[in-house]
Amino acid sequence: MKLISIDSSDTIVALSSSPGMSAVALIRISGPEAIAIVEQCFSGKKLSQIPSHQAVFGRLISNGKVLDEVLVTTFHAPRSFTGEDIVEIGCHGSTFIIEEVLKLLVSLGGRLAEPGEFTMRGFRNRKFDLLKAEAIADLIHAESTLAHAAAMNMLKGGLSNNLKTIRTSLVDFASLVELELDFSEEDVEFASRDALTKQVQNTLAFLAPILETYQYGNAIKRGIPVVIAGKPNAGKSTLLNRLLQEEKAIVSSIPGTTRDVIEDTIHIEGIQFRFIDTAGLRESEDLVEQIGVSRARERIKTAHLVLYVFDASLFSPANWDQELNEILTLGNKVLLVANKVDKVNSKQLSLIKNAAGSLPLQFISAEQNTYVDELKLTLLQQSGIQLLNPNSIIITNLRHFESLKKVQQQLEKVLESLHSHISTDLLAEDLRLCIYHFGEVTGEITNEDILGNIFSKFCIGK
Numbered sequence: 001m002k003l004i005s006i007d008s009s010d011t012i013v014a015l016s017s018s019p020g021m022s023a024v025a026l027i028r029i030s031g032p033e034a035i036a037i038v039e040q041c042f043s044g045k046k047l048s049q050i051p052s053h054q055a056v057f058g059r060l061i062s063n064g065k066v067l068d069e070v071l072v073t074t075f076h077a078p079r080s081f082t083g084e085d086i087v088e089i090g091c092h093g094s095t096f097i098i099e100e101v102l103k104l105l106v107s108l109g110g111r112l113a114e115p116g117e118f119t120m121r122g123f124r125n126r127k128f129d130l131l132k133a134e135a136i137a138d139l140i141h142a143e144s145t146l147a148h149a150a151a152m153n154m155l156k157g158g159l160s161n162n163l164k165t166i167r168t169s170l171v172d173f174a175s176l177v178e179l180e181l182d183f184s185e186e187d188v189e190f191a192s193r194d195a196l197t198k199q200v201q202n203t204l205a206f207l208a209p210i211l212e213t214y215q216y217g218n219a220i221k222r223g224i225p226v227v228i229a230g231k232p233n234a235g236k237s238t239l240l241n242r243l244l245q246e247e248k249a250i251v252s253s254i255p256g257t258t259r260d261v262i263e264d265t266i267h268i269e270g271i272q273f274r275f276i277d278t279a280g281l282r283e284s285e286d287l288v289e290q291i292g293v294s295r296a297r298e299r300i301k302t303a304h305l306v307l308y309v310f311d312a313s314l315f316s317p318a319n320w321d322q323e324l325n326e327i328l329t330l331g332n333k334v335l336l337v338a339n340k341v342d343k344v345n346s347k348q349l350s351l352i353k354n355a356a357g358s359l360p361l362q363f364i365s366a367e368q369n370t371y372v373d374e375l376k377l378t379l380l381q382q383s384g385i386q387l388l389n390p391n392s393i394i395i396t397n398l399r400h401f402e403s404l405k406k407v408q409q410q411l412e413k414v415l416e417s418l419h420s421h422i423s424t425d426l427l428a429e430d431l432r433l434c435i436y437h438f439g440e441v442t443g444e445i446t447n448e449d450i451l452g453n454i455f456s457k458f459c460i461g462k
């Protein structure tokens with residue numbers, strides 16, 4: 001892991017748009033010399049005289065030759081993303097031009113930025129807290145409507161503002177409790193224990209539903225893992241192909257040909273699902289197939305939902321229980337998919353309905369593409385994820401979850417201490433720890449290793 005230099009006295013330079021050829025590219029320069037450096041190679045108006053946040057057209061000159069025609073925008077400190085002077089150069093997106101512009105800016109005194117260094121500077125200059133800095137990274141990587149909404153809500157700062165208010169109030173209580181310690185000889189109570197209890201209870205009530213959203217957090221970010229399981233020839237690959245609408249899996253009438261795990265994603269109502277087609281769970285002599293089967297078991301264990309596909313035409317209550325039972329004991333939510341309904345009569349349908357009992361069931365014909373859209377909707381319902389309100393705070397980041405969990409545990413400890421009328425010095429200690437953990441969430445209290453770790457995962461230029 002590369003730790004970011006904490007020296008922010010120099011001026012950093014990076015390509016902020018995607019690397020590779022494009023119509024236009026954006027190069028960003030931030031630091032005290034940003035404007036002066038670009039001024040030296042820019043043939044347009046004098047940059048230092050152009051008002052902040054205004055774009056000007058001109059030419060970049062390198063060794064007396066025109067390198068490119070560009071659009072340059074200046075952002076004067078502190079009204080910029082980093083809180084420093086920033087110059088953004090919009091140039092043509094040829095890899096040659098990009099490289100030459102970067103070289104030119106470095107030769108004039110810039111330094112190539114480390115990953116995440118722009119965001120790190122913004123954080124250090126208090127343009128945003130750590131929650132928001134991380135939300136910026138999540139926003140860049142968001143691949144679905146819900147992932148985008150979660151990152152956007154975090155960026156808007158709802159959680160940051162709430163946590164700040166709560167922390168301030170706890171700091172107020174803590175200082176009163178500390179003050180009591182100075183008067184320990186006398187029996188005084190500056191901090192109302194009732195009011196403190198109420199505050200802690202309210203905070204716990206505020207945190208609980210937010211923490212709960214994390215069970216979907218990873219799924220929102222990376223897609224909800226859904227395993228397609230069932231006996232060979234049930235029609236799993238055909239269904240997957242239908243869902244993906246492209247022939248990625250091998251469809252064959254020979255049992256057991258789907259040997260490995262195939263994965264792909266689809267979006268249903270803005271939510272990304274990751275489909276995993278597995279080998280069946282049957283015992284096999286074939287080594288390759290055995291590996292496939294053990295992988296399938298692993299995937300089923302970690303999946304959010306299992307689509308258990310079976311051939312409705314071959315269904316008899318006696319022959320499907322074993323594998324399904326195994327899946328159910330692996331602890332997953334199962335959605336039964338009775339495939340090949342084109343081949344069955346209504347008597348068979350009601351037999352299946354009865355056998356399914358309370359398990360969710362969807363009839364389809366993968367081959368004829370009937371009821372596949374209904375299956376998608378059932379899938380959405382069964383995932384439970386649509387219960388999330390996209391406008392509310394959703395935790396998708398492990399660090400946020402873990403540090404908020406620590407806050408929650410410490411608040412519970414404070415509450416216990418209050419109930420058991422613990423001594424003032426111990427209460428003060430519990431409160432101090434609580435405030436510390438609050439600070440960890442938003443980044444008011446951090447250590448360099450943690451910061452380095454967070455920002456090094458950003459891309460260069462961010």
Ligand code: GDP
Nearest residue numbers: 232233234235236237238252253340365366367
């Ligand atoms: P898998 O082993 O579970 O992946 O099964 P496949 O997707 O390879 O399908 C096995 C066979 O069943 C193939 O010959 C498919 O064409 C056929 N099949 C799949 N779905 C249907 C369906 O809905 N109706 C009918 N009649 N045949 C189907």
